[in-house]
Amino acid sequence: MGEVSVAYTNGVMPARLNKVVLAYSGGLDTSVIVPWLRExxxxxVVCFTADVGQGVMELDGLEAKAKASGACQLVVKDLRDEFVEDYVFPCLRAGAIYERKYLLGTSMAxxxxxxAMVDVAKExxxxxxxxxxxxxxxxQVRFELTFFALNPKLRVIAPWREWDITGREDAIEYAKRHNVPVPVTKKSIYSRDRNIWHLSHEGDVLEDxxxxPKKDMFMLSVDPEDAPNQPEYVEIEVVSGLPVAVNGKxxxxASLLDKLNEIGGKHGIGRVDMVENRLVGMKSRGVYETPGGTILFTAARELESLTLDRETIQVKDSLALKYAELVYAGRWFDPLREAMDGFMEKITAKTTGTVTLKLYKGSVTVTGRKSPNSLYRQDISSFENGDVYNQADAAGFIHLYGLPTRVRAMLEQGI
Known part of the structure; x- marks a missing residue:
């Protein structure tokens, strides 16, 4: 392996910087970025590590590793509650799903x-x-659009778009030359992203x-074939479009989502295999595990069937598509998404109640729903006549509603 040099754009030495906040995981890539930035x-270099519920983050020794790589300090922040309350739940309330399947786990995180990085940079x-x-x-787009929106004065450095390190072996060689401790953990054959909402898998056999997908790839959910042979019932309580309780508790x-991840994962809930269109134009194949999120989306949608009328549901669903596109594209702090969030909050103000679901071998089935604000009236929906709805009134409605159809037929038939 040859020497890995520091390349300069157009051969010009870049302007010096005072201090850089680096999104840091402790893995090979981010460990190498530290000395690269300094050089x-x-x-x-101030390393920043966020806990968004990935579960596999090992904080023990992380500060020592960052400093051994050349960082002046490591800042760690627990963002789990903020992530779920301020990012996940608004997307849930909006019903935001990208390209029919993706529940936006990485996009929201x-x-x-x-x-948080902008906040640390200020600190x-x-x-x-x-x-x-x-x-x-x-x-890259999601990070940088957030930086632009919150502090456009910050310089943004993206090493993978600048350096001449082309792969893992180059990175290891660079680390050795700069006395950077190389992580000894086994390199996964998959590219994964995990947080409290989901776990994504890309690469290896999934590229075709x-x-x-291989059975041993999954980490949050059991294979539906191996799930319990008895179904489990779970009750979700929702207030104004947001979940607040599980089975009456x-x-x-964050705790609510943790609980549903545990329950859903046990029954093989929330597996999605899809080919999606990336923002940069290419298609990619990903497999996602979102057990708790799948349960919550099902519950929220079913409760809305009681509390929202037809036109409201249609408009909400159409806006949900745009909402999901904005989040996927990294435009979380875009005024349009914020305005749409105001609409979603207003429109779901009466979506309060409980939904009971049956979990069984990968499936989520709604078995009951109730709300104090339900628009469903048994006395109206019944086949019996009542004061509010007289079946004889339907004749006049059909006559007028079908008038365009009759006129067209009369024209075609020369009547």
Whole structure:
């Protein structure tokens, strides 16, 4: 392996920076970015690690690892409650699903992390932020649009778009030359992103859309074939479009999601295999596990069937598509999404009640729903005549409603 150099755009030495806040995981890529930033920009590097419920984050020794790589300090923030309450739940309330399947797990997490990085940059007096996203993915856009929206004065550094490190071996060689401790953890054959809402899988056999995912790839959910042979019932309580309790027990947003992930994962709930259109134009195949989120989306949608009228549901569903596109594209702090969020909050103000669901071998079935604000009236929907609805009135309605159809037929038949 040859020497890995520091390349400069157009051969020009870049302007020096004072301090950079780097999104840091402790893995090979971000560990190498630390000395690279110091060498190229002559700056101090503050590593930032966010806990968004990924579960596999090992904080023990992370600070020592960051400093051994050349960082001046490590800042760690627990963002789990903020993530669920301020990002996940608004998307849930809006019914935002990207391209029919994707529940936006990674898309929602990036802006909360980037927002925290902007806050840390202010706290430590940094004049730049950096991330380890590649130039082919969506995450670079999500991070950087958040930086632009919250502090456009910050310089943004994206090493993968600048350096000449081309792969893992290059990175290891660079790390050795700069005495950076190389992580000894086994390299996963999959590219994964995990948080409290979901776990995504890309790469390896998944790169061919014709291949079935391997059984041992999944981590949050059991194979539906191996799930319990007896169904489990779960009751979700919702207030104004947002979940507040599971089986009668009030829980914080993050705790509620943790509970449903546990229950749903046990029954193989929430597996999605899809080919999606990335923001940068290419298609990619991903497999997602979202057990708790799938349960919540099902519950919220079913409760709305009681509390919203037909036209409201149609408008809400149409806006949900645009809402999902904005979130997927990293435009969380866009005025349009914020305005749409106001609409979603207003329109679901009466969506309060409970939904009972049956979980069984990968399926979520609604078995009951009730709301104090239900628009469903048994006395009206019954086949019996009543004071509010007289069946004889339907004749006049059909005559007028079908008038355009009759006129067209008369024209075609020369009547």
């Amino acid at each position: 190229k920009y002559g700056c101090e 990036r802006p909360v992390i980037a927002k 430590v007096g940094a004049d730049a932020v950096a991330h380890g996203c590649t130039g082919k993915g969506n995450d 859309p014709a291949n079935e 009030k829980l914080s947003p």
